[in-house]
Amino acid sequence: MKNKSVIFIVLFMISVSLPSCVTPAEQDRYNTQRGAAIGASIGAITGQAIGRNTEATLLGAGIGTLLGAIIGNAVDQSQQAGVEAARTNKRVVYYDDRGGALEAIPGPANQQTNCRKVTKRVWEKGQLVKETVEEVCEGERYTKEY
Numbered sequence: 545m546k547n548k549s550v551i552f553i554v555l556f557m558i559s560v561s562l563p564s565c566v567t568p569a570e571q572d573r574y575n576t577q578r579g580a581a582i583g584a585s586i587g588a589i590t591g592q593a594i595g596r597n598t599e600a601t602l603l604g605a606g607i608g609t610l611l612g613a614i615i616g617n618a619v620d621q622s623q624q625a626g627v628e629a630a631r632t633n634k635r636v637v638y639y640d641d642r643g644g645a646l647e648a649i650p651g652p653a654n655q656q657t658n659c660r661k662v663t664k665r666v667w668e669k670g671q672l673v674k675e676t677v678e679e680v681c682e683g684e685r686y687t688k689e690y
Contacts, residue, residue, distance in 0.1 A: 575616035575623070583612020622646060622664065630660040630680035643669045651677075658682050 587608015591600040621638055629636040629648035636648045644667060651661035659681040666674040 575619040576613050577616065579612035579614075579616020579619070580609045581612070583608035583610070583615070587611070626662045626664060626678055626680045629662050630682070633660075 584605045585608070588601050588605035590608070591602070591604020594600055594604070625636045625638055625646050625648040629650045630653075633650050633653075635650070638646045647665040647667065649663040649665070651663060653660040659679050662678050662680050664674075664676050664678060665672055
């Protein structure tokens, strides 16, 4: 039992520290992998707490990996749509197979900060579900003002 605990702690520490290997420029990417690693850790801990055996821990890790990867992938797609809209200064729409869509509409650019506001809209079955305005910058931004 002690060996399993040590192995579990080592695997947990590795999965939590993996996202820190990315450079600051790449930090906004790789959310699918980061979500999978964090999901596996949380799932394994939850599985161990509920089942108190190896099977429950592995099942929790597997379910957590899957859910974390799905959530991370959605974040990656949203960020990619915003970056693409800001870079091309054109409306970008990503569709899914369930009748949903993610729309990114570029706004005016600020020449001083090299940033552009992007309006993101989430649609499900033709209905607007969520609308947010985000700032997408090329390179580094040094001030918070417009």
